[in-house]
Amino acid sequence: MLSIDADAHVIETEKTWDYLEGTDRRYRPVPITVDMPSGKTQNFWIIGGRLIGGRDNIGQDTSKESREMANIDSRLRHMDEIGTGVQVLYPTLFLRPVTDSPRIELALCRSYNRWMADIWSKAKDRLRWAVQLPLLTMEKALDELRWSHGNGACAVFMRGIETNHTLHDPYFFPLYEEASRLNMPIGIHSGIGNFTVNEMLNGEPFRVAKLMVIGGFHSMILNGIPERFPKLRIGAIEVAAQWVPYLVHDLNLRFPKLEGKQARPDVLSGSKQLFAACQTDDDLPYVLKYAGEDSLMIGSDYGHADNASELLALARLKENGEIDPKVIDKILFTNPARFYGLD
Amino acid sequence: MPIIDADAHVIENDSTWDYMLESERQFRPRIVGATNGDPAVDYWFIDGRLMPRSNVEKKLPEAARNMSDLSIRIKHMDELSIDIQVIYPTIFIFPTARRPEADLALCRSYNRWMADIVRQTLDRFRWVVVPPLLNMDRVAEELKFGKEHGACGVYLRGLEANRRLSVSYFFPLYDAASKLDLPICVHSANGSIESHDFFLDEPGFCKFKLAVVGAFHSLVNDGIPERFPQLRIGIIEVSAQWIPYAIHDLARRHTRRGKQLSKNVLKDKRVWVTCQTDDDLDYILGYAGEDSLVIGTDYGHSDNASEIEALRKLRNDSKIPAQVIDKILDDNPRALYAL
Numbered sequence: 198m199l200s201i202d203a204d205a206h207v208i209e210t211e212k213t214w215d216y217l218e219g220t221d222r223r224y225r226p227v228p229i230t231v232d233m234p235s236g237k238t239q240n241f242w243i244i245g246g247r248l249i250g251g252r253d254n255i256g257q258d259t260s261k262e263s264r265e266m267a268n269i270d271s272r273l274r275h276m277d278e279i280g281t282g283v284q285v286l287y288p289t290l291f292l293r294p295v296t297d298s299p300r301i302e303l304a305l306c307r308s309y310n311r312w313m314a315d316i317w318s319k320a321k322d323r324l325r326w327a328v329q330l331p332l333l334t335m336e337k338a339l340d341e342l343r344w345s346h347g348n349g350a351c352a353v354f355m356r357g358i359e360t361n362h363t364l365h366d367p368y369f370f371p372l373y374e375e376a377s378r379l380n381m382p383i384g385i386h387s388g389i390g391n392f393t394v395n396e397m398l399n400g401e402p403f404r405v406a407k408l409m410v411i412g413g414f415h416s417m418i419l420n421g422i423p424e425r426f427p428k429l430r431i432g433a434i435e436v437a438a439q440w441v442p443y444l445v446h447d448l449n450l451r452f453p454k455l456e457g458k459q460a461r462p463d464v465l466s467g468s469k470q471l472f473a474a475c476q477t478d479d480d481l482p483y484v485l486k487y488a489g490e491d492s493l494m495i496g497s498d499y500g501h502a503d504n505a506s507e508l509l510a511l512a513r514l515k516e517n518g519e520i521d522p523k524v525i526d527k528i529l530f531t532n533p534a535r536f537y538g539l540d
Numbered sequence: 541m542p543i544i545d546a547d548a549h550v551i552e553n554d555s556t557w558d559y560m561l562e563s564e565r566q567f568r569p570r571i572v573g574a575t576n577g578d579p580a581v582d583y584w585f586i587d588g589r590l591m592p593r594s595n596v597e598k599k600l601p602e603a604a605r606n607m608s609d610l611s612i613r614i615k616h617m618d619e620l621s622i623d624i625q626v627i628y629p630t631i632f633i634f635p636t637a638r639r640p641e642a643d644l645a646l647c648r649s650y651n652r653w654m655a656d657i658v659r660q661t662l663d664r665f666r667w668v669v670v671p672p673l674l675n676m677d678r679v680a681e682e683l684k685f686g687k688e689h690g691a692c693g694v695y696l697r698g699l700e701a702n703r704r705l706s707v708s709y710f711f712p713l714y715d716a717a718s719k720l721d722l723p724i725c726v727h728s729a730n731g732s733i734e735s736h737d738f739f740l741d742e743p744g745f746c747k748f749k750l751a752v753v754g755a756f757h758s759l760v761n762d763g764i765p766e767r768f769p770q771l772r773i774g775i776i777e778v779s780a781q782w783i784p785y786a787i788h789d790l791a792r793r794h795t796r797r798g799k800q801l802s803k804n805v806l807k808d809k810r811v812w813v814t815c816q817t818d819d820d821l822d823y824i825l826g827y828a829g830e831d832s833l834v835i836g837t838d839y840g841h842s843d844n845a846s847e848i849e850a851l852r853k854l855r856n857d858s859k860i861p862a863q864v865i866d867k868i869l870d871d872n873p874r875a876l877y878a879l
Contacts, residue, residue, distance in 0.1 A: 397702055397734055404754040412746035439785040446781045446818055447745055450844045478788055504792050
């Protein structure tokens with residue numbers, strides 16, 4: 198059975214910005230390397246006058262040409278070697294706030310998305326991607342969403358906080374409406390899209406990258422987004438799944454206090470709309486009691502070298518033998534296929 | 541065996557601020573309501589900001605909630621089989637002050653009010669002192685005052701002074717708390733105006749609970765227990781169900797740094813966590829160990845964590861061995877608060 202890597206990455210390069218057009222070219226990110234007082238060097242992009250990171254989270258267990266998508270065949274061969282049929286590609290740069298200028302955001306998203314579409318066009322069956330939307334301008338975001346749908350995108354990339362809004366804010370309802378119509382899920386990926394909160398927490402990875410996603414997922418469920426948009430699928434990506442029992446417990450203390458709601462211990466396990474990407478170090482037999490067999494997926498974080506990266510995660514899940522092989526098949530294929538609409 | 545309620549509350553009232561100095565009266569909080577008398581509009585007005593006064597369990601007598609008549613509260617504790625309550629504030633769950641001088645006035649008055657309330661009944665009530673963290677040079681003397689007047693912990697929120705709790709700004713606090721044998725008690729709350737207000741329309745999971753879970757993670761990940769080897773840490777009113785997730789994440793981060801997270805992290809780092817009766821305690825104990833869980837009622841409040849019968853329910857549910865329950869109800873809070 199084919200395995201779907203529910204969370205793989207591309208590393209943006211100068212080529213990513215070759216798709217900027219016309220006057221947008223003035224917003225082209227500039228790569229720089231800084232000699233730090235520690236004696237190490239750090240790599241950044243200069244975007245709109247700001248120093249933006251995201252060039253140093255590099256998984257050396259992958260080749261440069263593969264992770265940067267300079268050689269698609271190389272990437273596909275590596276996927277064959279590690280037993281991955283399909284990868285769903287998420288960005289690297291955009292895991293953090295990049296700009297608060299709507300014009301720059303639109304230009305960068307358009308260029309990134311066209312680069313991704315170009316990559317997809319070379320391996321349509323095996324490389325799918327999550328679209329990066331210019332959410333500071335909702336009308337443009339919807340245009341970009343529609344364009345990406347015809348060009349290989351199978352999900353909407355969002356972070357735990359986007360713009361100046363929590364994810365259950367009505368500001369995002371037009372997006373959820375259109376994503377539902379296009380059968381594209383919302384992948385809330387480890388990351389944050391708000392400069393103020395990010396800087397206040399000093400970019401502390403656990404809080405800004407993990408807890409904010411769990412908080413966003415929680416707030417969408419508590420505020421009834423799945424009920425309001427019954428065709429919308431929502432996934433929490435790259436934050437492990439060990440938190441699922443905590444979330445379910447907390448929601449079930451809150452539901453009875455809300456008008457018209459009651460406790461729902463099966464809020465995830467009984468849902469066809471909610472998903473989470475797990476990790477091999479999660480206590481999966483326990484997590485499955487809360488998440489159910491049909492909600493978990495798994496990703497390798499291909500291309501990165503951070504706390505969630507595990508190139509061979511999909512293979513290890515099989516080897517670990519902790520859970521029923523039938524459930525493993527669901528995690529490796531059936532569930533991500535359903536989440537990303539690849540079935 | 542004595543039973544200790546590791547997380548109870550007092551509801552502040554107008555007399556809480558009677559202890560302000562003459563020079564501080566300009567910062568005295570005011571109770572404000574709607575001019576049309578709508579009872580749903582009920583706030584404190586403090587330093588230019590509004591704080592809700594809605595998290596109150598109205599089934600309890602007012603004199604028990606605000607501790608104006610301790611005999612009523614003690615009678616109720618006896619009915620609940622609670623021997624000692626550790627009292628946390630209500631108003632300071634929110635970021636209360638923008639200006640250092642207002643912060644100092646509020647903390648000083650609250651601490652003196654609490655000292656006055658419990659001075660005759662220290663066998664039944666202990667309390668956590670609120671440090672004026674926008675005035676770090678005044679923190680040590682305030683902690684000393686608290687210690688001399690029955691305080692058994694130092695109140696902290698998940699974020700304080702717009703900072704993470706692991707940054708060096710707080711080292712003088714941790715040093716003073718260590719010397720006075722007072723644990724820092726990070727309670728479900730948020731002291732950052734920016735972070736709190738960003739999540740204003742959110743009921744508390746992000747702005748209060750996750751802020752505290754994040755604080756636990758950063759304190760441990762950044763080595764605060766090793767830097768302050770006498771410091772004890774309480775993580776209060778966020779349940780214990782999150783512990784496996786935080787430990788899994790910490791373990792991965794330690795491994796990446798070539799270190800190994802100890803098997804009994806909480807005990808080794810001197811961290812205690814309040815659990816709730818809906819937690820999967822048999823499972824959680826596998827991560828937390830028997831010596832690190834405590835439990836509270838959230839007495840006085842009516843929120844997601846409030847359970848007036850929590851201590852009795854823990855005993856009666858018998859989901860975990862009786863000797864572990866004894867530890868959660870007595871030995872562990874006694875160790876955390878050095879009672």
